[in-house]
Amino acid sequence: MKIRVGIIGVTGYTGGELLRLLLNHPQAEVKKVTSRSNAGNDVTQVHPNLKGQICLVEEQFQIDAFLEGLDVVFLALPHEKSAPLAKELYQKGIKVIDLGADFRIKDSEAYEYWYELKHSCPELLPESVYGLPEIYKDEISKAKIVANPGCYPTSIILGLAPLLANEVISNENIIIDSKSGVSGAGKTLTDITHFPNINENLLAYKVGNHRHIGEIEQELSLLSKSPVLINFTPHLIPMNRGILSSIYVTPIANVTQKDLDELYQEFYKNCPFIRLRDKDNLPQTKWVQGSNYCDIAPIFDERTGKIIVFSAIDNLVKGASGQAIQNMNIMFGLDETSGLKLGGIYP
Template sequence: MITIGILGVTGYTGQELLRLLNNHPEVKVTYLGSSSSAGKRISDICPHFQDSVDTVLETEDVPDVDVVFMALPHGIASARARELLQRGIKIIDLGADFRLKDVATYESWYRVAHADPTLLKEAVYGLPELYREQITGKTLIANPGCYPTASQLALVPLLRAGLIEMNGIIIDAKSGVSGAGRGIVQNLHYSEVNENFKAYGVGVHRHTPEIEQQLSDAVNSPVVINFTPHLVPMTRGILTTIYAAITSGVSEEDLKNCWHLMYDNEPFIHVMPEGEWPQTKYAYGSNHAYLQLRYDPRTNRVVLVSAIDNLVKGASGQAIQNMNILFGLPETTGLQHTALWP
């Protein structure tokens, strides 16, 4: 059995990790760490675990495990990673500390000093459907952000194939409130969010450089995007609508065929039939992603739509998918859940 530790287990992504790992046949969760709740039982803080997990939360002194999931605020994982790696513990970081390759970019957007910039060269970006070969055999995985996951699944295959222009890409994304975490913030209160719909982080959202970095890698040239996230009064889900110009002579069929070539053998990615469009409910509680597109000849632009669950494919489910790769397991192990409907 693979022994598992989770740092930051009381957050939404940490809880989701525990829920999913609890049904994984090849792992044993032996350590749950929480700086704020050490000494309490996880079931006292998260009552939905009462019948399944009765573990006492420990301090953040990580014991010997095979892999530790770090579901921590940015700036913390980078200070802890080297010591864990030197002990032979694999790391899957669900935060932002190892996603950006350039330390100056990280420090500019996240406004903290990176504790260990030399580790950025060792970290591998963990979006399996696009970077599977790079993940295999590594020890430090940077789990992607939720918005970047939804955006890249739609864009990267088309950019790699030269079917869309790299300039002028617009990403308009909507997320459920769980994406903001469990912190008590006024603009996330029920009365602020309910029956409301708003843009936030316009032009300054921290997922922007992550998306630009990965799209730039896809074409080996700098890509600059317009990215605007929105908060929707629902718990889970991301729906991303993307607008991009197509290159000369490209048809809608070419675009669809590119997606099919990339994803038809992928268990978690679904190119939807003609006339059917992704909905967040299709992915609710699952590690699946749904894609659709339409070419608009009037504007010579393609509209791409993707839907994922921000806590699963956008965070904890993808982290487990990465773990399965690291330990030579089928990627679907422990992730066979279908979505909750309605």
């Protein structure tokens, strides 16, 4: 029997990407979807690219009726909105994959600092698992609540994990320069995402106080087993999809390019969605567009003695909906690549 799926908050980009990918999943079926803005209408009214692929009316949301007959629910909601729903789902024994931020940060005080509000269900934080399969696959397989990582954190944590877990680099002076396509900001129009403002433009934003910093530092510190502070600067670029992170770190021992290559190959040897690149084929967002891959290239700069790690993902797939489905597969004991065996869209 197929996994019976519900999506709450289907109207946005991540909701639409969930639908697109799940329609091609051999072992899952989307049974119910809902959102505030399109309730009572066919889901293809807000996702016209899927017309002819699915015919499903968004339900007027009433939680008990919505949950009936479902095995798993994806929450594609803003922060603060997911936690109360996740609590009800958890109590009813339905598995939850939250694409929002409510369960990513494990310390409720840290959550309050970064999101400027109190967590409504702090008692559930220990019950949730951070949904980065390359690091937490075993924990995800037993989880009832999975906190799907943010898009920037996915590209950064995967880029740095082998170095920090193996104590190759200093925890200090980690400098991260990330550039994201506009879809990462969501559907709601803002001043910086308005076409005349972002077209032919490149800008940094939320320097030093981006909310993903708390999540990134939490996970990097766990990998390192000691506190990690980062300098993280996100940039918005005038393209639809993709994140490229360039990460600058300092080794604490002698290292060669061969050492780095072997380290990353060993660390990610059982990770089907990690593709390692090299100096002559540095990661490009175009190569991962539409796919669940993360392309990584660790480069040793002999002249400066620094390591530069390049990491590329599609922010809507590996950075959101594709990773969420990867987590679903693991939670239900499926091959983690099921429904996700898609190459990038090129050119």
